[in-house]
Amino acid sequence: MVDSNNARTSLHHTLHLRAALPVFLVLLALPQITAALHAEFYVTLATRIAIFALAASSLNLILGFGGLVSFGHAAFVGAGAYTVGILMQQGTVPAAIAWPAAMLVSAGLACLIGFISLRTQGVYFIMITLAFAQMLYYLAVSLKTYGGDDGLPLAGRNTWAGIAPDDTALYYLALGALTLCLLFTQRLLNARFGQVLQGLRENPVRMQALGFPVLRTQLTAFTLAGAMAGLAGTLLANQGVFVSPSMMQWSQSGMLMVMVILGGVGHLYGGVLGAAAFLLLEEVLGHTTEHWQMGLGAMLLAVVLLAPRGLASLRSVWTRSQA
DSSP states (O other), X not given: OOOHHHHHHHTOOOOOHHHHHHHHHHHHHHHHHHHHTTOTHHHHHHHHHHHHHHHHHHHXXXXXXXXXXOSOTHHHHHHHHHHHHHHHHTTOOBHHHHHHHHHHHHHHHHHHHHHHHTTSOHHHHHHHHXXXXXXXXXXXXXXXXXXXXXXXXXXXXXXXXXXXXOHHHHHHHHHHHHHHHHHHHHHHHHSHHHHHHHHHHHOHHHHHHTTOOHHHHHHHHHHHXXXXXXXXXXXXXXXXXXXXXXXXXXXXXXXXXXXHHHHOTTOTTHHHHHHHHXXXXXXXXXXXXXXXXXXXXXXXHHHXXXXXXXXXXXXXXXXXXXX
8 A cells, every 4th residue: 555645745846946046146257256266158058958958858848747758849849939030120129928828829829739749658659759840840940031050040039028038148148037037936846737647647547537637737738848849049049149950859858858858857847957967068078089979878878767756866776774
């Protein structure tokens, strides 16, 4: 018999503020630290990590907590980026307009794709999400007005109160967006909706027999994940001042999935840890060899063997080994 208290606890998620707060304070001071060390490049790297941590966390919402293996999640990131680029080409620059619009477009696409895809299961769901993502990729390639395969250079960054953010300001925007999305995800998972979503991950047939709305719950989670991915896309477009169809490729979806697996599927900080480990490893090994993916593969293999639930579970693995 399963202890109901243990089952309830396993569905409850906390931000571990005692451990997270010192890290957050260091991240707040990072631009000042790097400026003192004359290493401003690391602010750009930290911004990129925060953006991909947001994208990976949005995938973790449906993959880790909903059990939905989507292989087309990068399409929503690209859709958000392209919305910003197209609006900017049409003369819309304020972030207060472009960013919510990008999130709405990505959420709408996720709702439409999810409404069709969620009627399938297993490998069929994976293949349908991949197929939709590739359709959007080839659509972006065919849009010659917006750069086609060459991509679309942006005139600049979206403005806030008439001012375009510099690298430091964009870092704080990305860090703030990631923080808010983690807080939202934590509250969502601990609410009744999140409990139902995690129950569907464990046993959808039983949850449906108990009268819970399976399609509606999964579709809502899929749409919310798409909106968060769209926000990551807006940040990515603003950082690089460029959008490209390559943002939507299946390889980008695979990269996000690797980040989630590396960090910890079903852990609140899984996407953050995975994105940080992936991009830092890419940065370190990329200066050493062009075959840096081999190092990533070795690290991923080690994580799977030593901590199957990802980097976020290393603490519990260490505790058990000392017991």
